[in-house]
Amino acid sequence: MTQAREGVLDDATVERxxxxxLPHWRLEDGWIRRTYKTASWKSTLMVINTVGHLAxxxxxxxxxxxxxxxxxxxxxxxxxxxxxxKDFSLAKKIEEVVGWQPGTEGGALEGTPSDPRFAYIKYDK
Structure with missing residues (x-):
């Protein structure tokens, strides 16, 4: 997979x-960054694996x-x-998948129970 070198976006464009x-992401030290808060180590590993798969x-x-x-x-x-x-495209896909809350959509997929034993991501409000 060889591609021509992609154009780098200037900081003002990235910030805008x-x-x-991606309002929950920030530009810092030359990277776009996002911190996901989880409920436990198990949840942290699930996020890592999800990001790894998408990447x-x-x-x-x-x-x-x-x-x-x-x-x-x-x-x-x-x-x-x-x-x-490429960074924006992957960040959007990560945000879409990690932030998915099926319980808010209705339908057969109900999402995780509110019981703390089953907590997963601490979703942004």
Whole structure:
């Protein structure tokens, strides 16, 4: 999979697009970042595996930092040495999948129970 080097977006463009498209993400130290708060280590591992699956399928790999009840995802196109469209596309897919709350949609998929024993992600309001 060889592609031409992608164009790097300037910081002002990245900041504007984050505000408009990915409000829970931020630009910091040359990366776009998002911290997901989880309910436990089990939930943290589920988020890590989800991000890993999406990244591998997209052939674009984030840096991750994790602790007991949180995961930080950092995206920057290593080949381009900056933020590109690829970073925004993967961030949107991660946000869509990790933030999915089936219980709010109705239908057969009810989502996790409110019981703390089954807690998963601490969803943004």
């Amino acid at each position: 697009r984050l505000k408009e498209e 591998e399928a997209a052939w674009h790999h984030p840096d991750l930092t994790a602790s007991y009840a949180w995961v930080e995802v950092r995206l920057m196109n290593h080949a381009a040495k900056g933020i590109t469209e």
